[in-house]
Amino acid sequence: MTTANAHTHTALPTSGAGKQRRHLSDGAIRNLFIWPTLALLITMNVFPLLYSLYLSFTNYSAIAGKAPVWVAFKNFGDILGDEQVWQHFATTGRYALLSVSLQTLLGFGLAMLVRQKFRGSGLVTTFILVPMMISPVVVGLFWKLMYNPTFGYFNYLLGFTDPSRAPDIIASAFAGKPVPNLALYGVVLVDVWMWSPFVMLLVLSGLNAIPDYLYEAAAIDRASSWFQFWRITLPQVAPLLLIAVLFRTIEAFKSFDLVMGMTGGGPGDQTELVAVYLYRAAFLGQFRTGYSSALAYIILIIIIAVSNLYIKYLNQIRGES
């Protein structure tokens, strides 16, 4: 609808004959250009947000066929009082912390490595970027294949498919013990595989923006490369590194596709991240729409809080340098 509007309105000036063209002032063009976009964003984002804010205070269920009943803060109380939900938040937090810190380390390291060019470095960097362009759910699926206990590659390499071939250290470490809860780490590994290149890309652009004279001055002063790294490279890259970390943290809290592709939240609830739990509450079983709207809002508030913390810190760093 808005798309159609944009076409008809903006087509007017060309279709109008000769002198009429001038009638469309800059102001009118500006409005015609901006409003379709704003209107679409308001209907598809702002309105839903307000609507779900309302729903979060009701006991509405999308399949019950009953009108929503106002229950005030009951949903929020239920969520915050539910140990299970706290568990999911803790899982999400662990997941976010682990994967973001590993990505930061790996991405930063990679960026330092490809910083100086070598023959074919452009091609290699592009290859490094391939994982993050693939659909997360597809990524999840083929990693699941590699993780498969009976015919996957990991268990084969570790020797678990053929116990007689298992390396002694691993075999004796796991002998007779229950299987440790590794599912979350399995997902973290895939997330790191997928998104380290993103951190690398951002850090790389930060590294390229560092003016050469800083290093020249340091070289004249015979500063060690260790010193150069801590006093020039790191502070200069810090803002971009933080942006990368911010983006990744937000994404980790929203993480859904990858986990659904790999584990669907299981085994048990080892990888039940809040987004997955939210999906379950909202679209499966009882369709607890009001409850899940409240949960969605809690997630949103956490994301906003975390981003604000980061941005504050970021501005502090920027102010210093």
Add this chain to the structure above:
Amino acid sequence: MATIEEAGPNAPVTIATRVDKVSPRVRLGGKLRAGVVITVTVVGLIPVLVMIVTAFKTRTDILASPPLIAFQPNLEGFVFLFTDRAVVAASRIQEFTARAEAGQLNLWEQIAFESGQEITGTSDYVRRLQNSLIIAGLSTVASVVLGLFAAYAFSRFKVPGKDDLLFFILSTRMLPGVVVTIPIFLMYRQIGLTDTHFGMILLYTAFNLSFSVWLLKGFIDEIPKEYEEAALVDGYTRWQAFYKIVLPQAVTGIAATTVFCLIFAWNEYAFALMLTSEKARTAPPSIATMLGRGGIEWSAIAAGSLGFLIPVVIVTFALRKYLLRGITFGAIRQ
């Protein structure tokens, strides 16, 4: 790409550019570094390779333990992906064998018959793929066109509260999809848009718009205003100036934006899973649900993933230069 550096007469001449002066130690270090990077890249691409290899394995090859490295490449996965099949009844096996020997079966039927099945029709996946194409394609066009107009207006005109509006537009992208899905689901159900192409196109357009506005604004900002001003003085209307001056110069930006929007809409999974069921379901959720039908058809899954991945990889290579800007959608101004 970000690594492209300024060259030319203005570039500072540094000692290190004189190759003959580089000490052997430094050169060795460089080689080591390149070696490490290449190793990391190769290791990183193994999962993708595994998937490609799996797509060409037969079901028995996939289930083999230890995993087969050398195997007979086979198109079974692709056949399973695109067709619906039924087990050939015992009474008809003779007939099929005869036809196979007479060379009457086409390649697809033959491959299916090798695992004792006959093709009964095209699979759901074909329709899903069509849906993906329609939805991703149209939503991309819509978001680029709308984004282009908005970006131009934001770039060239005084807009009251411009920074706030731009931030608002950006912030819509930061919203967790799940937060808006519930109300959109209810809204769509009310007006009959659930599981329709139009509904999904609208949703993806809205989601891509923020990105498209920011990215295109960056590109348009770089086109000197003077060109248009000269054109306006020459009697062009604003629209003509936009159409004839700005548009041709923004072509690279438009191309980059198009492709990024396309990738997002192409890969999107969460919305499609929650808001579509049959008519408008796209490929990503259906690749995942292929697990359910008659055992896990890994080769079909791998084939589906592979087919799904190829366009994206091509695009990655085509777009190397704009990748950074696209991924950070305007958070970084270079």
